Amino acid sequence: MNMIIFPPTIDWSWMRQRPQQLAKQLAKRGYTVFYCNQSTQKKPVEEMMPRLYVVHHFSKWVREEYPRLKQTEGNVIGLWCTWPKLTPYIKKMKPDWVIYDCVDEMERWQRYEPEMVKRSNAIICTSQPLFERLRKDYPFKRIEIVRNGYDPDLSLHLEHASSILPRDLPKNNRPLVGYVGAWAPWIDEELVRRLLREKIDLVVIGAEFGLNYCSYGKSNMHFLGHKTHEQLANYLPFFHVCIIPFQKNKLTAAVNPVKAYEYLAAGKPVVSTDLPECRQMYPYVEIGHSHDEFVSKVLHYIHHAGDASDRIRYALQHTWDHRGEQIEAIIKEFTHFKR
Incomplete structure (x- = not known):
């Protein structure tokens, strides 16, 4: 029997989403999958x-x-590891094969990475910048890009008949600009403050993560806190534009944002700062190369939303089902032998 174990990753919601989705995909394809955590x-x-x-x-x-x-x-x-600190478990468990799934450019983890790579049969990564860095650091290893994707079970791509505005959305008759994700130190706060000077309501759905909600003091800034992914279909239809307002740094340059696929699945215009992985999604994701250009594009798409069907079609071409096909093809290379 082919069995795949996903050892625990660090307990951050965006870090869990990818292994959860891939575990589901592999189970659908006939593998027996154990997705592990540290709860008791x-x-x-x-x-x-x-x-x-x-x-x-x-x-x-x-x-x-x-x-x-x-x-x-x-x-x-087989072991599918997204956290390089898990090497001690590889030594203890002695699996038949190991894949290291490099999902982020977290400097604090990189000192654990060489040992993880040494014990892996292959490396999977989520973005082109990660691929380039890994290929340079480990030229002897097989490395493949398997990006993130959209989960059709969220039904964001389906037309939602409900016109009932959720109670916690603002009712000021101003356009709604939405951000879904952790409110974290990689947010470009200067850009956010620049956007708040416009006649819009900025709605943030996501938990605080090292960045305080309360430092803005603006009546058109609305923090709704964490929502489950299943709840997004109640909110995204009401957004005029969705944004990815990240700083440009080593961490964000390596990100392939799941939120981009979810925004597009809902048919929404998307404006991002100049991130490499968002750049390759153009023209479905628009890039603001400066703060002024970012805000200008947000304001443009509020009034000229463009073709939602093209965005939805793009998201449906980049689902987790497609990613499942990719990883199954890679895994099949390792399931016919034991170390």
Whole structure:
């Protein structure tokens, strides 16, 4: 039996989304998948869908249950690791193959990366800048790009008949500019303040992460806090324009933002700062090369939204199902042998 284990990643919502989606895709394709976390619920293992199991209390599971799986004849076990600090578990678990999925350019993790790469059969990454850096650092290793994607189960691409404005959206009859994601230090706050000088309402859906909601003092700034992905279909239809207002730095240059696919799936105009991965989504994502150009494009698309169907079509060409096909083709190369 081909089994794939996703060891725990760091407990940040955007870090969990990709491995969760890929685990679901592999289960749909017939693999037995264990998606692991460090929670300690009473039920140690839960079946979330056919062949997809969520493992609670990962350390205990590795100690007590994993040896039985490892010793069962015919089981070929692979590890899909998104966090390079997990190398000690590779040593302990001795899987048949390992894929290192490099999803972000976090400097604090890079000192753990060489050992993870050494023990991996291949490296997957989410963006061209990550690919270029990894190819330079590890020229001897096979490296593939598998970008993020859109989850059609969110139904953002479907026409929503409801015209009921959620209670927590502003009702000022001003255009709504939306941002979905962590309110984090990589947000370009100077750009945000520049945008707030316009006659718009800026709506932020997402949790605080190292950046304070309360430092703006503007009546047209609305922080709604965290919403589940399933709730986005209640909000995105009411946004006139969606934005990715990130600073330009080493971290953001490596990002392939899931939010871009979700915005486009809802048919919304998208304006981003000049990030390499958003640049390659043009013309579906517009780039603001300066603060003034960014704001100018937001204001333009408020009144000239353009063709929503083209954006939706683009998102549906870049779903997690498509990414699942890519990773299955890569994994098949490793499932016919054991170390």
